[in-house]
Amino acid sequence: MPGPLPWLPAYLVERRPETAAAATLVLGVPGWPGHLPGQHVDVRLTADDGYSTQRSYSLAAPDHGATVELTVQRVADGEVSPFLVDDLAIGDPVELRGPVGGWFVWSPTLPTRTLLVAGGSGVVPLMAMVRARHEAGAAAPMRLVYSVRTPDDVLYAAELERRGRLDEGLEIHVVHTRRAPPGDARPTGRLTREEIGSLAWPATEEVLTYVCGPTGFVDQVAGDLVALGYDDHRIRTERFGATGG
Amino acid sequence: MTDEHGEPAPLDGNGLGGVLGAFLGVDVTDAILVCDGCGRQQVLAALVVFGAGPGGVARCRGCSHVMLRVAEIRNELVVDLRGTTRLRLRRP
Ligand SMILES: Cc1cc2nc3c(=O)[nH]c(=O)nc-3n(C[C@H](O)[C@H](O)[C@H](O)COP(=O)(O)OP(=O)(O)OC[C@H]3O[C@@H](n4cnc5c(N)ncnc54)[C@H](O)[C@@H]3O)c2cc1C
Numbered sequence: 001m002p003g004p005l006p007w008l009p010a011y012l013v014e015r016r017p018e019t020a021a022a023a024t025l026v027l028g029v030p031g032w033p034g035h036l037p038g039q040h041v042d043v044r045l046t047a048d049d050g051y052s053t054q055r056s057y058s059l060a061a062p063d064h065g066a067t068v069e070l071t072v073q074r075v076a077d078g079e080v081s082p083f084l085v086d087d088l089a090i091g092d093p094v095e096l097r098g099p100v101g102g103w104f105v106w107s108p109t110l111p112t113r114t115l116l117v118a119g120g121s122g123v124v125p126l127m128a129m130v131r132a133r134h135e136a137g138a139a140a141p142m143r144l145v146y147s148v149r150t151p152d153d154v155l156y157a158a159e160l161e162r163r164g165r166l167d168e169g170l171e172i173h174v175v176h177t178r179r180a181p182p183g184d185a186r187p188t189g190r191l192t193r194e195e196i197g198s199l200a201w202p203a204t205e206e207v208l209t210y211v212c213g214p215t216g217f218v219d220q221v222a223g224d225l226v227a228l229g230y231d232d233h234r235i236r237t238e239r240f241g242a243t244g245g
Numbered sequence: 246m247t248d249e250h251g252e253p254a255p256l257d258g259n260g261l262g263g264v265l266g267a268f269l270g271v272d273v274t275d276a277i278l279v280c281d282g283c284g285r286q287q288v289l290a291a292l293v294v295f296g297a298g299p300g301g302v303a304r305c306r307g308c309s310h311v312m313l314r315v316a317e318i319r320n321e322l323v324v325d326l327r328g329t330t331r332l333r334l335r336r337p
């Protein structure tokens with residue numbers, strides 16, 4: 001990271017709806033220094049009366065120069081997320097501080113297998129990894145296990161389906177906790193330890209794992225992986241708090 | 246923030262990366278800290294954090310001992326490391 005992180009002025013360039021509750025915000029950030037898959041930014045909003053508040057949001061796309069993409073899922077009664085998803089207008093300013101993170105980061109040059117486990121909006125930084133792997137034409141195998149409430153809540157659904165079909169060595173497994181699509185053989189419900197064991201590579205293989213989502217989900221999955229014999233030091237975690245299940 | 250049972254849901258040390266990086270100029274989320282309470286070694290990103298954004302309190306994931314307090318107060322960063330025996334940083 002080159003020097004202290006200042007707050008950078010940014011402007012909304014484009015908003016793409018992802019689901020009924022989530023949108024991707026494309027922000028123009030003059031002087032953006034670039035970033036790595038997995039990193040996030042702090043977003044600061046300041047009202048006319050000077051009141052300001054900040055939240056963290058993951059970078060959803062690999063580094064593409066002076067625009068960054070965030071995918072925000074609305075939390076009912078939330079202070080910041082409903083504003084970002086619904087009200088921020090094209091051209092409106094926000095401030096960004098980042099890129100943040102040197103541990104929860106992934107590189108397409110890693111030679112090892114990568115297991116990604118996402119709960120809800122925790123898929124956002126993992127999507128940056130899936131996309132970076134695609135753009136780099138990386139060959140090392142990657143698996144994404146994505147737990148989500150219903151088919152309507154799947155972020156990036158079409159792109160994930162396409163990548164899973166076309167990107168060699170990439171597997172996508174979506175599991176539904178509340179309602180599954182018609183014809184899904186899996187009963188709805190939380191990801192179990194046995195299921196993680198069957199979807200993950202055996203613990204004897206060299207695997208680097210990234211787990212992201214609501215705090216309870218991440219704690220559960222990380223605990224399950226350790227119980228399955230995964231090395232604690234090869235599991236990287238990022239917790240979003242109560243949100244995003 | 247609270248979870249579905251009304252209990253506050255902690256974040257982790259990743260959320261402190263912004264405020265620390267803003268003042269220190271290096272990412273410290275992969276710094277290794279040794280807990281004064283139980284001796285466990287862990288990266289800052291893995292600590293249990295209440296707060297974040299402009300500051301927070303970070304606890305050991307093994308024994309819940311408070312290891313780090315961070316506060317941004319106007320133009321100052323205040324870091325209280327009581328509870329941390331050792332902090333190891335890699336050269337950037
Ligand atoms: C490193 C990091 C990266 C993150 N990346 C993303 C990201 O890419 N996309 C994203 O959408 N979010 C992300 N988050 C979460 C984000 O920072 C905010 O916490 C989230 O948007 C909620 O903020 P808010 O101001 O809307 O809600 P707040 O005003 O902070 O909370 C509103 C109230 O809702 C409650 N609440 C929170 N979640 C729920 C829930 N699921 N159900 C019911 N009540 C709830 C809270 O307890 C609180 O009482 C990330 C968090 C971290 C730490």
Ligand SMILES: [Zn+2]
Nearest residue numbers: 280283305308
């Ligand atoms: Zn401890």
